[in-house]
Amino acid sequence: MFLSIQDLVAQFSSWVWGIPLLILLIGGGLYLFIYSGLVPFRYIGHAVAILRGKYDKADSPGDLSHYEALSSAIAATVGMGNISGVAIAIATGGPGAIFWMWVSAFVGMATKFFTCSLSVMYRGKDENGNVKGGPMYVITEGLGKRWKPLAVFFASAGLIGTLPAFQANQLTQTLIDVFQVQKENDFVAKLLLGITIAIIVALVIFGGIKRIGSVAGKLVPLMVVVYLITVATILLLRIEQVPGIFSLIFEDAFSGKSVLGGALGVLIITGVKRAAFSNEAGLGTAPMMHGTAKTKEPIREGLVAMLGPAIDTLLVCSLTALAILASGVWKGFQGNGISMTLAAFDAVLPYNSGSVILTICVLIFAFSTLFTYSFYGFSCLSFLTNTKIGKNYNYIYILTIVIASIIKLDFVINLIDSAYALMAIPTVLSTLILAPKVKKEATKYFHKLKTNSFES
Template sequence: MEIINDFLKSLIPYAEWLMLFFVIGGGIYLVFLSKGFPYRNFVHAIRVVSGKYDKSDDPGAISHLQALSSAVAATVGLGNISGVAIAIYNGGPGVVFWMWLTALIGMCIKFYSCGLSIMYREKGEDGKFLAGPMYYITSGMGKKAGSLAYFFCIAGLVGFLGVFTVNQFTQTFMNVVEPNSTIAALGDFNWKLTIGILLSVLTSLVIFGGLKKIAKVATAIVPFMVLLYFIAVIVIMATNSENILPSFKLIFSEAFNFKTAFQGGFWGLVILGVRRAVFSNESGLGSAPMYHGQSRTKEPVQEGLVAMLGPFIDTIIVCTLTAITIIISGAYLEAESNGIVMTLIAFKKSLFGYGDVLLMFIVAAFALSTLFTYSYYGTRCLSFLSNVKIGKWFNIYYVATITFAAVASVDLVLNLIDLAYALMCIPNMIAVIYLAPQVNASVKSYVARLKNGEI
């Protein structure tokens, strides 16, 4: 595995600079092109989500709120709990600032990409809408751009695996339960492999349709776990309120530490922030348009505004809460290994010695719900590359990688996903930037009709 990891490491520097160019450079271009329209209409976006403009006869399968909830549910989870810890472990508190900046730019990217998903969605053989980068690339840019769509889908076959989720859940279990020392009679029993196999079996039963009720239960538990996580974080911040302001000051001061010892220096720190923010809220990645393209609406602008709220909720709110918890607890100075360990230390120290156990249950709920639902993206990619029947075979490959992820190192899993994400960003952002003027034309029409009371 070390050979594979070294190979991935050698490719990432090239891909991540392209990702930085497209996500930050392209995102800033979109901010100016939109003249700040998404940000100026933040309140209007909330009204759209509330259902004020919903029409039952509009085409689509789900409401604006359901689309946003699905997209946010796919991003709020381990990316916010362990992704932030990984960022701080590797780059220090200053990296959080660059995650914020990427998220703010990402809001504009989501506005354009998810608006395009409504403009260029297609009906499949089953009557349901097909949406996402591959469809607005081929329909919006023409058949000559088909290679970009195929490139996106091929990268998606790796990027849309549940390997990070499995890896971090396994690491959580091993650190909290410490089974090899707790159950001494089993000696050096391979717990990681066992966890991987069990998760593979459970996921198989659900995604192949055998136990749909389990998936519904797990999905239903997630909102409760999110609330529980919020309460836990607020308790930690309330009991350490005197350290909140110094924590924010540390983030800002370290963000512009041009003499940082982080590998790659200052620009390396910026790139790390971009990578972890994209990993957290998927801005520029192209996954959210697949969900938002199912929305019941005729208005691309409305769905773009709804989607814009995703990065704000995911990174500006949730990731910030995690980051402040880690910093005020001092866990970022104690963690000796990468991954979720840092967050576990923060919770254990700050919640009366039992916070790590609480976090383990929260992580378990996030992990299971993610594994049960994340295969949708990969299935859509393989279906586009081949057909719907072959697309379903993605689930077999998806399940097989779960056991691998449980025993793999954090670095290997991160490098694999980071590379795939960077490669997915490139064709998606090329398409979004190219097609952005069409969204602007839709904005002009929408604003005029809104003023006239036609919406």
């Protein structure tokens, strides 16, 4: 019997996210964590000073300030993966999957430091002389032209991995759930919502990277603060359950069988996959954004980028997980994704206000991601062809939003997960090979910092 495309994609996703990729992502990240000597982690205060603009110079090469680069990268990562992805992790792997998301975030901070430092060290240029960054340029500029097939492999996978399918699908589903659309009107409603979302996104992304950076810089602080206050309220209302939740997460993380029946290996893979979807450490998307930062010091951008997984996974994803687990709705819940998170918020907050507040958060989270991801796909297509052809990616991107709004969630997850796995291979391999270059540059940078002898 012939398998459907949906079945084939599901099988490929399951196969590619096997032990070898797990070793590459977690093992590679752990190696970088240890190899760094934990030096970057000792300079988090300095990273915050960079982020505040203390070292910004208008004449530095690049398009975005350190703050705009991080805001844009976080806008891409702090999105539906933090609200819907966490619920999927709990539904498929149990509470213990959250622990493995945390582990992935810590090693992800080291991975981001190395990958984003490299994205500035080995920047490329397009045919118009504009500065470009990302794993494809790190590979060709850092490893040499003979490695170009690996760069092409990354950019080709990136064309699929950076499509807005998951965000559009879950944003549409949120609105369908909140407004309680009848099943017989489901398709038409999703289609109309998809078209509306596509029009709003088009108004921003056709303005280019500077407009995306400007919009992201305004949205990111707002969305994190609103979400923080909302979840803090939920936890205060269920404060007696919080200690037990942490115990459950730690116990479930190391049990032979998770609370929801998944084997330990599956549990770890689930946590790593959802963390990868959430903070994208090791996948290669963030280096494309950080590679456009206005700086002559690669280590500076690596330090700023390192803050991403801390904000994204350790803070926002943890808040979502605690809210869902505190609500108790995850036990025996039929369904996952955004529907579970909505049910959790409504179960605790009075007068069904949870749906209203979460919908506002989802709108901000999802749109910020939708705005930013278009730049990644544009960068990949521009590398494979040229900037003129690359601009056509935005039309594909807009069309994908409409299509993704009406298709099944499982297919969307498996498709994006598969592309992410393929993107991670060249990203992590090139980073491991070039890691000594970053360490050497870091030694020089921190010496200059101590002696106050740098210029930019």
